[in-house]
Amino acid sequence: MKGSTVLLKEHELKATPQRLKIISMLHTHGHISIEDLYNEMRKEFPSVSLATIYKNINQMIQSGLVQEVKLPSQKPVYELVKEPHLHMVCDKCHKIEDIVIGTEKIIEEAEKISGYKILESFITLRGICPDCQKKAAEEA
Amino acid sequence: MKGSTVLLKEHELKATPQRLKIISMLHTHGHISIEDLYNEMRKEFPSVSLATIYKNINQMIQSGLVQEVKLPSQKPVYELVKEPHLHMVCDKCHKIEDIVIGTEKIIEEAEKISGYKILESFITLRGICPDCQKKAAEEA
DNA sequence: ACTTCAATGGAAAATAATTTTCTTTTAAGA
DNA sequence: TCTTAAAAGAAAATTATTTTCCATTGAAGT
Numbered sequence: 149m150k151g152s153t154v155l156l157k158e159h160e161l162k163a164t165p166q167r168l169k170i171i172s173m174l175h176t177h178g179h180i181s182i183e184d185l186y187n188e189m190r191k192e193f194p195s196v197s198l199a200t201i202y203k204n205i206n207q208m209i210q211s212g213l214v215q216e217v218k219l220p221s222q223k224p225v226y227e228l229v230k231e232p233h234l235h236m237v238c239d240k241c242h243k244i245e246d247i248v249i250g251t252e253k254i255i256e257e258a259e260k261i262s263g264y265k266i267l268e269s270f271i272t273l274r275g276i277c278p279d280c281q282k283k284a285a286e287e288a
Numbered sequence: 289m290k291g292s293t294v295l296l297k298e299h300e301l302k303a304t305p306q307r308l309k310i311i312s313m314l315h316t317h318g319h320i321s322i323e324d325l326y327n328e329m330r331k332e333f334p335s336v337s338l339a340t341i342y343k344n345i346n347q348m349i350q351s352g353l354v355q356e357v358k359l360p361s362q363k364p365v366y367e368l369v370k371e372p373h374l375h376m377v378c379d380k381c382h383k384i385e386d387i388v389i390g391t392e393k394i395i396e397e398a399e400k401i402s403g404y405k406i407l408e409s410f411i412t413l414r415g416i417c418p419d420c421q422k423k424a425a426e427e428a
Numbered sequence: 429a430c431t432t433c434a435a436t437g438g439a440a441a442a443t444a445a446t447t448t449t450c451t452t453t454t455a456a457g458a
Numbered sequence: 459t460c461t462t463a464a465a466a467g468a469a470a471a472t473t474a475t476t477t478t479c480c481a482t483t484g485a486a487g488t
Binding site for chain 1: 474483485
């Protein structure tokens with residue numbers, strides 16, 4: 149996985165097998181918790197330590213490669229930094245999806261009302277995903 | 289403090305002195321962490337236990353009286369449930385403010401793009417508050 | 429490839445955060 | 459008042475996260 153090695157280099161982190169695995173898991177899952185990172189990593193590296201997961205995730209956050217996502221009613225999850233987006237969480241199946249929407253309007257209005265200079269926005273929407281809506285309709 | 293007693297009754301919680309104090313602190317501070325609730329409560333009730341804070345806050349959340357606010361880079365804080373609003377956090381002085389803005393537009397667009405039925409939104413904006421902007425300008 | 433060295437991984441302990449258990453006390457209705 | 463279910467507080471238990479310390483290893487330069 150050459151791409152991930154470069155990605156790590158760019159962020160001044162040594163490309164260790166454990167870090168490459170973490171990045172691969174972030175790619176595959178999009179959003180993943182510490183616990184899930186640990187359990188999945190153990191399949192390939194049975195002796196990995198939880199401290200390794202924590203230390204690496206924290207370093208990746210510091211370096212701007214990864215960001216933490218705090219969601220209502222659940223443990224934080226981690227994702228690769230990419231273009232700004234918001235998070236949708238399904239109440240039923242708990243899946244998490246990213247969507248990209250222009251947030252200029254709301255930010256502009258918030259700046260006008262509050263006088264803040266806004267630097268970043270964190271938006272999470274909770275609801276029912278299309279699949280779960282369909283299932284609910286079929287059961288009725 | 290009669291109002292708070294009624295508020296607790298309405299949520300089927302016994303009006304204990306500790307709970308009344310918690311509500312009073314939530315009123316005064318708007319947003320407050322477990323640790324600050326504990327420290328401030330101890331001034332009036334020196335023997336209060338942290339478990340009492342946790343248990344009560346969790347009950348108040350269950351009953352819909354209080355909600356947890358998860359912020360980037362800091363401990364969660366708690367606030368009384370009121371009309372929907374979003375949170376502004378200042379990078380410099382760390383103050384937290386509520387502002388009320390119509391979020392229909394963004395929710396509508398998110399529903400259209402994702403197919404989700406959205407039930408609730410959590411929006412936090414990070415930036416520099418007017419006071420800190422002013423201070424920064426004066427120093428320059 | 430080989431050497432060297434700073435960074436990393438892993439084990440264990442330490443710390444922090446939260447919840448549970450158990451006993452005593454208390455709010456609130458009869 | 460009396461009664462009782464709920465709550466408070468102390469302590470222990472659990473869970474989450476960070477730190478320490480030492481052996482190992484990635485990677486930069488021969």
